[in-house]
Amino acid sequence: MADLHRPGELHLAVLRSPYPHARIRLQAVDQAECAAGVHMIVTAAHLGGARIPSTAPRPHPAFERGVSLELHEPPIPVLAQDIVRYVGESIAAVVADSRAMAEDATELLRLDVWPMPAVMDFSDAFGGKQLYDEVPGNVAASIRIERGNRPPAASVAHTVRAKLRIGRHGAVPLETRGALALPELDGRITLWTSTQIPHQVRAAITTALGWPEERLRVIAPAVGGGFGGKANVYPEEVLVTFCAATLRRPVRWVEDRFEHLVASTQSRDQLHEVELAVDGQGTILSYTDDFVVNIGASNHWVGGVIANTGLHALGPYRMPYVLVTGRAVTSNKAPSAQYRGAGRPEACFALERSLDIAAAGLMLDPFEIRRRNLIQPHELPYAQGLPQRDGVPITYDASDYPAILETARGLAEPESWPGLRDTAERAGKRFGIGCAAYVEATGRGPFEGALVKVLRDGSVDVYTGAASAGQGHATTLARVCANVLGIAESSVRVVGGDTDLIPRGIGTFGSRTAVVAGNAVHEASLEVRARLCEMAAEVLQLQRNEVAWLEGEARASNGQRLGLLDIASTAGAADHLQATAYWSPETVTWTMGVQVVAVEVSPRTGAVRILRHALAHDSGPSLDEATVEGQLVGGIAQGLGGALLEDFTYSDEGQPESTTLATYLTPNCLDMSEVRLATIQASASNPLGIKGVGESGTIATMAAVANAVSLALGAELNETPLTPVRVWTAAQSGR
């Protein structure tokens, strides 16, 4: 984004709140407007108090009823008017000749301030000062999932009760956010923005500004990482659009890292209170999980956050009785959103830690307790007796969960464990093994579209609303099209995320693009292939059924052949040789996987080193093996960040403490250990047979690492990240 420029561009900077919660009155706007190089200052009043509407697809009514979903979504103002609710909240925007001049002018703006107590943690939120009229008791969403019958008390041999806390971390991509708006001669605005959801950005901005949707074209350029953090519509996207339209000049804003760490969406921050009852053999009898999510000031996806957490709490196990209750509360932390895994890592952490605690209580091997509870191959497809968010009853797809568990264990080389333990103990360290299993709903709807178009030179364009943020769509989606048309992948060009090229789209998130956009490309390519045959038949003066498409050319039953280029260069071909398909999955596609880690822990410092890291994952047949591996390993890297390093901390007064990359610690390549992967390729029921993989690597990492460290120390590590202080403290109290 920062490399995108337009002649005559102006630069926008944002005045952000230094207060977590306060009444404010903005002063000295006139003086700041007179500062050198300043073209415009925008306040909430200029925008008529505009808000960013939620564009997230609503859950199906059958789901809302089935799980008693209640939503009270906090409003998201473009600019704060009278009250600020987090440090970093946008209050005013300054447009100037340079970014430095714009920042100079923000320093001239003054705030009258009446501070209010900050609501920071769960305990503050419940019964604390209500932050929004629209959010009674600060509870923005709640859910209740119950299934089965409570076990008779006599059958329960052991009950685990635990509090499990997942810290606040988030996407923090290599490239921060950014947006550039360009007024066109016809009065339209073209907006380049680093987003995963261009069509939703178009809808939200035009709604916020009261424009017809056609007035705005949104393009997602090459985006340097999204992970859910860019699957939101942000104030700055509205602001550059508004300012470009008002000033009739290009206006750009590139987020700096400070802004990113205080005002881009964060995630996780959950507390789970669980009760897991097992019999004497470790067989699960019941599982209850009461969880709270601290969403901060707002969340575009709050329903999704608690639904995803709740539904994935059931895991890959037989559970006679389940009760999951969840609430999302607002606070004066930064806004939040889905982040890679989106509730699944949190649910996995709660359940998989509980299983290890139960195993320890029964002196059972952690692998053994899972073997005894995994849903068996003959039980799949497995009906959970609950509705998915799309209203369709949840059915886990066919697979072999026990085989995946054993594969993951084998990858971690159990024969090497005694030697690793010896080496560790000789150096005064401890050795531990941890595993964690998960199921994952991927490829959610409601739809994604693709337009496939043969150009006159015989090359093919594919347009889709699913914008790439590094997922390799140029490879995977091109391959889907190339396979159908029997042409070289290099002659297929994939253009994602331009709202003028395809009218509707949802976006890239939630492990959905390969499945949903992939099948749309597949369907549209099939239609184009049929049209190629039709045209070939016309040219060859044959019947349609006398022509077949093979290896990139039309072959007639009489031996005649006609290449793609021959057909494409025929008069009138351009209009005919294109097709759009919108593909809607009937419901999600379920995958499953297991991670195993071996760790060395220093009881003296609390340092944790990963010695072995293995992941066996049911990815389905892959569109591109390197892409699948990249997704899984990248997912694990971010999982390790959450497990060991990343934490958005706030002072008790509400000031963010993680405001640079020296205090918000992301994993780096120098410390990343080798990951051993096995992909199991059980086909899904969609035409391509594929499953989503974007989030899979992240899900089980926190749980597997915490299980390994807990086993190593004979202690319970129930809070992420496992900082050296926490691990050291546990080591002091462990065996």
Next chain:
Amino acid sequence: MKPAAFDYVRPTTLDDAIDVLTTWPQSVILAGGQSLVPMLNMRLARPSAVVDIGRLPLREIAQIAGGVRVSALVTHLQLERSADINAYLPLLAAAAHLIGHVAIRSRGTIGGSMAHADPAAQELAVAIALDAKVEVTSSMGLRQIAASELVVGRWTTVLEPGDMVTAVEFPLPPSGAGWGIAEFKRRTGDFGLAGACALLWPGGGRLTAFGLTSAAVRIDEAVAAGDPAQVAKRAASMIELANRRDHAWQLAVFEAVVEEAVEEAARRMVT
């Protein structure tokens, strides 16, 4: 995150540089820029002028009687890779290697590191461990300050406006001395949370703690405690920490790094 406006001056001679520093109020020196530039961008530093000394001839590593003289603009990477430093002062090369990442080491300079005086600065700790002298040039001429007297506290030195660090003179440790330097950091490339630098020779030794306290500090008396574990215990008892939440853990970590550094030094000692 763009700096407030400032004037930029790039003198080509030391005299000109000192002249600019003396006459320009609130000027700061830009050497490798690894600390100053982020501070400018975050507007934590708001100088009226930035004096870029990158063109000054201060990039020399030279042998002097009984030691090595390192000019101020020598980068950490130069130190890490210099054949002379690796031959005569391998401790300094090892300390330089511990700094940040290659990109940081290829720009950051020894003079900048001394003047910035971060509590975790490895080369400054080595300078204090070796009783190095920091050479300072100003309009009054040239003077030397003992490294241990340069630092007042976190990011604070005795340097006055108009002063420029121009070199550091490191005396060589006693012959046969073994050395060790160890740090605890969350990730490769981070600032160390606790560090220790040990020098041991038959019948004596020195120990320098850095990272934990507001300035690196010599605690040589700990060396007399005996074996590495005992030295570490004694060292931890000698450190005064501000009463922070993680106090006990910090001391435990410090103990571990001291033990590591002392073990290393003992291994390298020629008896």
